[in-house]
Amino acid sequence: MGMAAEVSTSTEATSGLVSWVWRDESATITLNQLLPDQVRAFFQGRGFSAEQSERVARHCVFQMIVRNEAQATTPMDIALDEWRVISADTTIGIPRTASDWDQEWGRLSVGQGPRIAFRWALFPASQQFQPGDWNMGMLTLAVPAGATFDLQAVWHSGAELQDATIDDLRCAEDR
């Protein structure tokens, strides 16, 4: 009998930011709230203008960590376009991917340096994790600050499709 999936939350004492951790015996998914001002500061520090970084800050941004915890050799394949943002039992969106953002940066003539930083700061649109592998990156969702929603995460373990739903995720307030 495997370990049942569990979700835990914690609040960082200094910032008041909330983290959610979903885990079972095969995987861990951590979502850390980011303040819109943290997002603005991060991207302005990477060469984006205030107006350009505001476009990201208007999204709900989490710092996400995904880890393959499996003891066997089964890889974990993630494709963010299979993930769903759900509110009131209705799918309201999927995560925005780096290539989607890059088209926007292209239209705005954003420089190469900021675009490289952005591409690598975002969680990859698709990635394979071997046991022990993990990655951290920003997850951008077209959901307003302070909103609450459920996130259905999906991945493939070999031929098996697995999913995890994290209920009542909350975007950080714009404070």
Place this chain on the structure above:
Amino acid sequence: MLPHYRRGVLLLLVAALPLLAGAATPQQTLTPLLPRPEAPGFTLVDMDGVTYRLAELRGRPVIVNFWATWCPPCRDELPSMQRAWLTFRDQGVAMVAINVGEDEETIFPFTANYPVEFPLLLDRDGTVVGQWPVRGLPSTFIVDPQGRVAYQAIGGREWDDPELMRQVLALREPK
């Protein structure tokens, strides 16, 4: 534009993201690649303008790490890479860390807090990282003495772990 004092606080919060990450304890796995593909190679300069070519490191295992200063798990693993370098550099192992998308003006002050002695190479336009199978930072590849990728590690590791480095050192033996 954010006020200066507020930006300072926010940059501290952004710097504290590893603390928010919490669960990011590295697991000490290297994933073998079978058959071993030919490493894509690189010709890059370090901060002093010295040119490094992967082909010139043939004949010994090479640890090729991709990183950025703003990437929390990249920063976390640099001290263990430095310890591994001090321990194993005289045992026929080479190590390079390829910075993705940043310049000397960013990296040089960073090294005051993260002093390392192995080469930090500059991939300013992201050309080299695009030629390797990198999806997120940090990613590390172990190239065997024949110039083939023997192992990969996605996400940070403790590189001075003797068990992990045993696999790297074993590549010195002819196969």
